[in-house]
């Protein structure tokens with residue numbers, strides 16, 4: 001991340017963030033566009049080095065916008081979508097429809113029809129009854145990948161290999177549902193079975209869980225004489241939210257996973273499939289920050305010191321939702337982080353907190369700007385109009401450009417669907 005203090009002001013690619021905040025208003029999402037491209041290129045380079053056939057599709061739920069999708073097209077990234085809204089947005093972009101994959105554990109008939117008409121590359125089927133619905137709705141051959149539940153769940157360096165059958169996603173390998181699904185797809189008149197998909201967790205910072213799953217899946221397919229053209233291993237690669245976190249080591253990690261795939265295929269005399277990845281967070285997460293303006297400061301002696309900002313859970317839900325941790329920086333000057341405080345949002349919930357118990361400069365006062373780091377994934381896309389808050393604008397920054405890619409919502413947009421009388 002190209003954030004640094006220059007002349008006592010926090011800058012991105014040398015541009016003063018306080019100037020950007022003044023020009024576009026706050027709350028504001030600001031992305032380092034160069035870093036987004038770099039992350040895409042790191043995945044490409046790592047996969048190219050493996051010599052395998054591969055595709056990468058960006059998981060659009062992390063942050064969807066037309067200009068971001070256009071950037072993805074420029075970086076040879078496909079897209080994953082899970083709803084008609086995500087598909088609609090994707091279709092307005094330069095990403096070719098035959099590089100869009102349709103996911104989801106409960107696709108509506110309307111969504112299936114829309115995706116078929118749009119010419120998406122393939123559907124990732126998530127249940128037995130979806131197979132029948134897809135087959136019935138298909139008017140021409142449709143490619144299908146089956147999402148399986150391998151019974152492995154990885155969240156951190158620990159991965160758990162049993163007891164994860166209870167999931168709304170995928171079909172269980174151990175309970176025989178995955179095999180039943182494959183047979184059903186193969187027998188379906190309009191469906192072409194091309195491969196399997198798994199996604200075993202998110203914010204995974206090392207590769208042992210994925211490697212164990214690759215081994216398990218290739219052994220299982222081989223035992224059952226199922227051939228695949230595509231092995232989709234999902235996303236979930238970790239990012240650094242705070243100093244305690246580890247960013248997934250893309251180069252070594254992808255090498256260890258692709259090596260494991262080659263070994264598993266060799267061991268089983270199994271034809272090497274194309275490998276597909278679906279990173280979301282790791283593409284946009286660290287590249288984005290949120291800028292807020294400080295409002296009130298409230299000292300409760302011996303209890304807490306609250307600094308409130310002009311946004312909150314409407315644009316930053318992950319602290320309330322998962323107790324997620326974030327680092328912050330004072331934007332308009334650099335000072336030692338010497339005072340323990342809680343940064344609170346302005347919405348009507350006690351849980352509307354950006355960060356509890358963080359050391360920041362004592363001098364923080366009304367009118368200062370704060371930057372919350374690593375908010376590029378699952379912030380704008382999870383934003384809401386709670387308390388009739390307006391969704392913020394989004395800005396992309398490079399060394400020589402500052403451009404708005406999403407405008408701030410307007411008050412009129414808040415009531416445009418209200419039926420009067």
Ligand SMILES: *Cc1c(COP(=O)(O)O)cnc(C)c1O
Pocket residue numbers: 059061062080103199201202203234235236237278279280281282377
């Ligand atoms: C959420 C999701 C991803 C992306 O996860 P990240 O943690 O953002 O990389 C990829 N594939 C599937 C199926 C998902 O549900």
